[in-house]
Amino acid sequence: MLDAILISVQVALVATIINLPVALLLSWLVVKKRVRGAFLLDILASLPLAVPPVVVGYMLLLMLGRNGPVGRILEAALGWELVFTWFAAALAAAIISFPLTARAIMVAMQGVDERIERSARSLGAGPLRVIVTITLPLAYRGILAGVLLGFVRAVSEFGATIVVAGNIPGKTQTLPLAIYQNVQLGQDGEAMTLVAISIALAIAALAVHNWLVARANR
Amino acid sequence: MESFLHLRVNKSYGDFSLDCEAEFDGGVTAVFGPSGSGKTTLLDCIAGMASPDSGEIRLQGSPLYSSGERVDLAPEKRRFGYVFQHGALFPHMTVLENVMYGYVLTPEGERRFEPDEVVNLLGISHLMDRGVKNLSGGERQRVALARALASSPRMLLLDEPLASLDAAHRASILTYLRHVSEQLETPMVYVSHSLSEVMALATNTLALSQGKRVAFGPTGEVMAHPDVAQIADYSTLENILEAEIVSTDASTGTSMLRLGETVLVGPPTSAVPGKQVTMSIRAGDIILSLGVPPKTSARNAAPSVIREIREVGGRVLIYLDIGEQFIAEVTPASAHELGLAVGSDVHVVIKSNSILVFGSEADPGAVG
Amino acid sequence: MSVNPPATIDSRKLLRSVLLAAGALVLMFGSVSCGDGSDEPILIFAAASLTDPLTELAERFEDETGIKSDLNFAGSNALARQIVAGAPADLFLSAGASPVDLLVEEGLASESDIRELLGNELVVVTGPDAGSVNSLGSLLDDSVERVAIVDPGLGPAGRYAEQALRSDGAWDALLSKTVLASDVRAVLSYVEAGNADAGIVYRTDAATVPELHVAFAVPSELHAPIRYLGVVPVGADRSDAASRMLEFLTSEAASNEFGRFGFLVLPSNAR
Numbered sequence: 001m002l003d004a005i006l007i008s009v010q011v012a013l014v015a016t017i018i019n020l021p022v023a024l025l026l027s028w029l030v031v032k033k034r035v036r037g038a039f040l041l042d043i044l045a046s047l048p049l050a051v052p053p054v055v056v057g058y059m060l061l062l063m064l065g066r067n068g069p070v071g072r073i074l075e076a077a078l079g080w081e082l083v084f085t086w087f088a089a090a091l092a093a094a095i096i097s098f099p100l101t102a103r104a105i106m107v108a109m110q111g112v113d114e115r116i117e118r119s120a121r122s123l124g125a126g127p128l129r130v131i132v133t134i135t136l137p138l139a140y141r142g143i144l145a146g147v148l149l150g151f152v153r154a155v156s157e158f159g160a161t162i163v164v165a166g167n168i169p170g171k172t173q174t175l176p177l178a179i180y181q182n183v184q185l186g187q188d189g190e191a192m193t194l195v196a197i198s199i200a201l202a203i204a205a206l207a208v209h210n211w212l213v214a215r216a217n218r
Numbered sequence: 219m220e221s222f223l224h225l226r227v228n229k230s231y232g233d234f235s236l237d238c239e240a241e242f243d244g245g246v247t248a249v250f251g252p253s254g255s256g257k258t259t260l261l262d263c264i265a266g267m268a269s270p271d272s273g274e275i276r277l278q279g280s281p282l283y284s285s286g287e288r289v290d291l292a293p294e295k296r297r298f299g300y301v302f303q304h305g306a307l308f309p310h311m312t313v314l315e316n317v318m319y320g321y322v323l324t325p326e327g328e329r330r331f332e333p334d335e336v337v338n339l340l341g342i343s344h345l346m347d348r349g350v351k352n353l354s355g356g357e358r359q360r361v362a363l364a365r366a367l368a369s370s371p372r373m374l375l376l377d378e379p380l381a382s383l384d385a386a387h388r389a390s391i392l393t394y395l396r397h398v399s400e401q402l403e404t405p406m407v408y409v410s411h412s413l414s415e416v417m418a419l420a421t422n423t424l425a426l427s428q429g430k431r432v433a434f435g436p437t438g439e440v441m442a443h444p445d446v447a448q449i450a451d452y453s454t455l456e457n458i459l460e461a462e463i464v465s466t467d468a469s470t471g472t473s474m475l476r477l478g479e480t481v482l483v484g485p486p487t488s489a490v491p492g493k494q495v496t497m498s499i500r501a502g503d504i505i506l507s508l509g510v511p512p513k514t515s516a517r518n519a520a521p522s523v524i525r526e527i528r529e530v531g532g533r534v535l536i537y538l539d540i541g542e543q544f545i546a547e548v549t550p551a552s553a554h555e556l557g558l559a560v561g562s563d564v565h566v567v568i569k570s571n572s573i574l575v576f577g578s579e580a581d582p583g584a585v586g
Numbered sequence: 587m588s589v590n591p592p593a594t595i596d597s598r599k600l601l602r603s604v605l606l607a608a609g610a611l612v613l614m615f616g617s618v619s620c621g622d623g624s625d626e627p628i629l630i631f632a633a634a635s636l637t638d639p640l641t642e643l644a645e646r647f648e649d650e651t652g653i654k655s656d657l658n659f660a661g662s663n664a665l666a667r668q669i670v671a672g673a674p675a676d677l678f679l680s681a682g683a684s685p686v687d688l689l690v691e692e693g694l695a696s697e698s699d700i701r702e703l704l705g706n707e708l709v710v711v712t713g714p715d716a717g718s719v720n721s722l723g724s725l726l727d728d729s730v731e732r733v734a735i736v737d738p739g740l741g742p743a744g745r746y747a748e749q750a751l752r753s754d755g756a757w758d759a760l761l762s763k764t765v766l767a768s769d770v771r772a773v774l775s776y777v778e779a780g781n782a783d784a785g786i787v788y789r790t791d792a793a794t795v796p797e798l799h800v801a802f803a804v805p806s807e808l809h810a811p812i813r814y815l816g817v818v819p820v821g822a823d824r825s826d827a828a829s830r831m832l833e834f835l836t837s838e839a840a841s842n843e844f845g846r847f848g849f850l851v852l853p854s855n856a857r
Contacts, residue, residue: 115302118302119300119307122293122298123320123369124294124323125294138309
């Protein structure tokens with residue numbers, strides 16, 4: 001049981017660490033740089049919301065599996081077999097939780113007055129310096145809120161995870177998978193304990209999230 | 219004369235298109251026009267915040283933007299200080315950190331002003347440790363100016379910097395801007411829809427309407443250009459001038475103000491004698507009299523000479539000299555009746571309560 | 587007044603934390619990295635119903651041989667499809683033959699490698715007070731309002747139940763009061779909650795809910811034999827160790843352990 005909690009936290013943490021830079025870059029491209037095709041990027045970022053997680057997991061498995069294009073390259077080049085490892089679970093959780101993180105970060109970046117960023121540019125700051133010294137400090141509460149929201153979603157990820165990472169106790173069995181297995185085996189008591197832990201985790205993270213959002217809106 | 223800034227800008231979006239050519243010299247140039255005339259777009263193109271569709275922008279001959287040479291320098295490479303209407307201060311930094319932001323990014327060899335210097339000039343030294351969130355509107359604009367100046371910009375670009383300020387703050391910031399232009403020898407492009415601000419500050423003016431150049435040249439001429447009359451609201455024209463308090467008299471509720479060689483009787487003020495203040499007189503509130511006027515209720519009747527007469531938009535603007543130039547506005551009928559002509563000696567009659575006096579909000583000792 | 591340049595602390599702090607996070611990621615990554623060392627556990631894909639006995643047997647196997655196992659439990663059909671999609675299973679333990687047949691069709695298992703492990707048995711469960719149910723025919727009594735079975739399209743337990751009811755001739759008459767559930771677990775909870783009066787499930791599953799009463803066993807001649815099959819997929823990374831595990835699972839000791847959990851121990855282990 002402790003295993004499942006630790007794996008969940010590890011998987012969700014790594015998913016969040018993977019997502020944050022990607023979501024920041026994408027939000028910046030869409031909201032600030034307004035690159036050509038920004039609206040497509042925007043839609044792409046939200047796609048995992050529309051596709052059933054099981055399908056996402058299956059596509060990941062086809063890509064990363066031993067016959068998949070990416071899987072074959074990783075195996076040949078580095079000897080890595082990602083599927084059915086906790087890292088595959090983290091990848092699945094990252095993709096599923098990405099829209100929540102990215103959307104929140106986009107909103108946070110939209111909230112940063114462009115004139116403030118332009119002022120910094122006119123004072124001699126290049127785009128990267130503006131991001132680091134102006135945009136991120138001003139948007140960080142919203143960014144943190146997005147990260148927490150994504151973390152909560154990553155902790156609760158089930159559908160994609162079970163397909164691409166399996167349900168291996170002590171390795172890839174996260175809280176939701178452990179709950180599922182306990183329910184399957186009729187071990188309702190243990191299932192309920194894990195459910196309670198999940199809910200406690202979610203409440204804690206969402207409370208921090210709401211607090212940050214409230215402060216960001218002030 | 220080699221121009222300081224050469225502009226030829228084409229840019230369209232939607233059904234708006236900006237198409238404008240001009241040569242700015244190293245003084246204060248106003249870009250005047252109603253909202254939607256494209257003046258902010260033009261300023262953004264100069265700053266590098268927006269890219270023209272085609273054209274050229276050259277600073278002292280070297281290209282900042284050129285569609286022919288495929289040059290489009292990033293804003294940070296142009297080193298122009300940009301000041302927005304609301305200041306756009308960095309809200310997560312103190313006033314000091316705001317001012318230092320551009321200074322530390324300026325290569326040492328290109329630093330012309332030290333932070334102390336601009337901070338003192340703008341009278342904000344007492345604000346340095348404050349956050350920017352509870353500054354007044356006028357303080358914000360002074361901090362924004364100081365921040366821009368501390369980066370030793372090659373030019374200051376100001377986008378309606380006074381538009382959101384009340385009359386007193388507006389007058390005070392105008393004074394500061396004058397000091398900046400005189401003492402720091404930094405060229406300025408000043409975007410505004412206010413005739414009074416443009417008159418008070420700019421040597422030259424580019425008037426824009428619907429993206430097209432309507433007139434360009436010395437401010438006085440541009441303001442009197444018949445096509446500018448279509449876009450300018452002369453009824454709000456004010457003379458914004460600097461004056462020195464000579465004395466105040468609490469018993470009569472008046473003050474004496476020195477304006478060039480003339481001393482005017484003004485409204486009571488809390489400023490002490492010797493102080494520099496900013497005063498404003500609406501052009502329409504000035505009465506002209508041929509010869510010494512008989513006794514009137516107005517307290518001021520000062521001799522003056524007519525330098526120029528321009529008739530625009532059904533109004534006659536009389537450019538007068540009483541040691542400082544200012545403008546009176548009369549109807550064509552009375553101008554004709556009086557037989558006013560350039561070179562005529564007239565007396566200007568001004569009620570003391572037509573004069574508004576604004577003490578600078580900071581210690582004027584630091585200003586000058 | 588003196589003005590000191592404030593250091594750009596913000597950006598430096600940010601950079602440091604980014605680097606720290608990246609470092610942590612690299613360290614964590616270390617634990618993913620493969621290695622072909624023989625201490626790499628074998629990855630066993632097993633039908634969910636085998637969870638408890640297999641967990642114990644895998645520990646015993648490790649004690650005896652030093653070979654570690656990772657156990658991945660799910661529905662047999664889902665597992666087979668994952669293997670087809672590229673999941674690196676070293677050993678597949680399936681409830682029912684059709685998931686294994688799928689592997690054979692895809693060229694991922696050869697017929698000759700398939701071993702029969704165990705059997706199971708269908709039973710009818712009722713709530714504690716439904717005393718009159720004692721045969722498939724008795725399910726037609728008016729005292730039984732609803733009977734829950736697994737949807738035959740979704741799971742083998744449903745297919746076996748349908749076969750048995752058809753052979754008995756009760757299927758058509760029973761259809762109007764049949765409730766279809768997504769899996770055996772759902773059937774058990776319908777009966778446990780009183781939403782169905784009786785349900786048809788595997789004996790091993792019935793044993794996990796002591797509150798339920800096993801009314802009778804469905805005669806095994808009424809349906810195709812219920813079999814658990816084991817196979818080492820073609821191209822498994824650790825096929826040797828996996829074959830040893832499969833052999834161990836068909837040993838007498840292992841069979842006794844399975845028997846303790848209610849599984850039927852088969853006389854021989856060839857298919």
